[in-house]
Amino acid sequence: MEKYEKIIVAAIVAFGLLLLGLCLKSGIDNFTNKDRRVTVKGLAEKEVDADKVVWTLRLQESENELKPIFAKLKDEVKVIQDYLKEKGIDQKGEISVSQFDVTDNLANVWGDNKPRYNYSVSCSVVVTSNDTKFISELISQSNELIDRDIILDSNSADFEYTQFQKLKPEMMAEAISNAEKTAKQFAENSHSKINKIVEAGQGEFSIDDSEIPYKKNVRVVSTITYSLKD
Numbered sequence: 001m002e003k004y005e006k007i008i009v010a011a012i013v014a015f016g017l018l019l020l021g022l023c024l025k026s027g028i029d030n031f032t033n034k035d036r037r038v039t040v041k042g043l044a045e046k047e048v049d050a051d052k053v054v055w056t057l058r059l060q061e062s063e064n065e066l067k068p069i070f071a072k073l074k075d076e077v078k079v080i081q082d083y084l085k086e087k088g089i090d091q092k093g094e095i096s097v098s099q100f101d102v103t104d105n106l107a108n109v110w111g112d113n114k115p116r117y118n119y120s121v122s123c124s125v126v127v128t129s130n131d132t133k134f135i136s137e138l139i140s141q142s143n144e145l146i147d148r149d150i151i152l153d154s155n156s157a158d159f160e161y162t163q164f165q166k167l168k169p170e171m172m173a174e175a176i177s178n179a180e181k182t183a184k185q186f187a188e189n190s191h192s193k194i195n196k197i198v199e200a201g202q203g204e205f206s207i208d209d210s211e212i213p214y215k216k217n218v219r220v221v222s223t224i225t226y227s228l229k230d
Contacts, residue, residue, distance in 0.1 A: 036228040042179025050159035055127040060153040062117035093129025132214035175222040192228040199225040
């Protein structure tokens with residue numbers, strides 16, 4: 001009986017030593033590998049169509065009396081509205097007209113530097129549309145207004161991409177996937193394997209203009225740190 005008890009005790013001790021050895025090995029491995037990590041960047045880029053445009057056609061006239069200015073501007077606004085409707089804008093977006101902005105040129109005059117005209121008045125015809133390609137093409141043709149005796153003070157368009165939140169998950173997934181490919185290549189070159197993600201940033205998004213007016217370049221860079229193992 002005593003013999004069996006000694007065998008059991010010996011087996012327990014042996015098992016304990018084995019378990020202790022495994023724990024020590026794991027601890028040593030963890031200690032060895034805890035600083036073995038690689039930080040990589042993953043890039044995702046996509047060109048998209050802007051989905052909103054605000055096109056502003058600004059008019060300005062100057063005279064010594066206000067009534068002639070108002071009359072002339074109203075006529076010019078009517079010409080522009082008719083032109084835009086002929087081009088089909090009323091089917092593609094909305095046309096609005098800003099209030100008249102009146103500047104008294106004599107209000108801040110000092111000495112003998114009297115301005116040529118007493119008043120300057122401006123207003124804008126504003127087109128808002130989601131058909132950005134159509135509006136971009138129309139903007140390129142807007143010099144046709146010169147043939148209708150319309151000289152614009154400024155002609156500008158603001159193209160926007162408003163569906164960014166819908167695109168965000170897809171681009172984040174692509175950026176992370178590209179980061180993982182880079183990390184795997186690094187690990188392979190160093191005779192290692194990537195393990196777990198230690199740190200990950202949300203990613204830096206940017207939306208920039210393209211060479212094509214109605215296009216936008218959406219870009220995200222994600223920074224991810226992986227631990228390495230043998």
